[in-house]
Amino acid sequence: MHRRQFIGALAGIGAAGLGYAAEPGRILLAQAQAAPVRRSPDVIFVPTPNEVVDKMLDMAKVTAKDVVYDLGCGDGRIVITAAQKYGARSVGIDIDPTRIKEAQANAKAAKLGDKVRFIEADLFDADIGEATVVTLYLLTRLNEKLKPKLLKELKPGTRIVSHAFDMGDWAPEQKAQVAASNVYLWRIPKS
């Protein structure tokens, strides 16, 4: 291997999170860590129209005491509206780093400080236990896949609202129509 190629490979190793230590005459690779694995989103970004955002938060009866989580937050509009209009602490989770940067820029422009937070993560792995309201705009099959996690990790009484997509055989407590969209509401039972 030529020297330039070797330095380039080393830079790549560093970027991938591999540590190394120099020893006389050789480089010792140490403490190998897995590089963060990024996978593609389960559904593409399509923003919820603002009037539907308002309906979702209205149906969930969000107040300043709530902690709102938008799973697959896109440009952050639901999270930002929940903080701006209702004073709720809000968290957005998205697997796409471009969406997270966009959401952070939108929150900064809205001057919401630490009232809102955006996390780049797979929503199926995220820690959502503190949420008192969860918002979704995914697909029915993703809602159904998420259902066991919602039932396991969320506290009784937590409200879940979904734009457009239901939860299969879990009948909603309430269903409403706004513009051309359906909005569904469920509540985590006492178990």
Ligand SMILES: C[S@@+](CC[C@H](N)C(=O)[O-])C[C@H]1O[C@@H](n2cnc3c(N)ncnc32)[C@H](O)[C@@H]1O
């Ligand atoms: C239809 S958009 C909804 C955006 C926003 N919630 C709204 O209603 O305006 C779905 C979002 O989910 C994100 N997404 C898809 N699969 C995901 C996953 N496994 N984990 C986290 N985010 C995901 C996409 O990147 C996209 O931004």
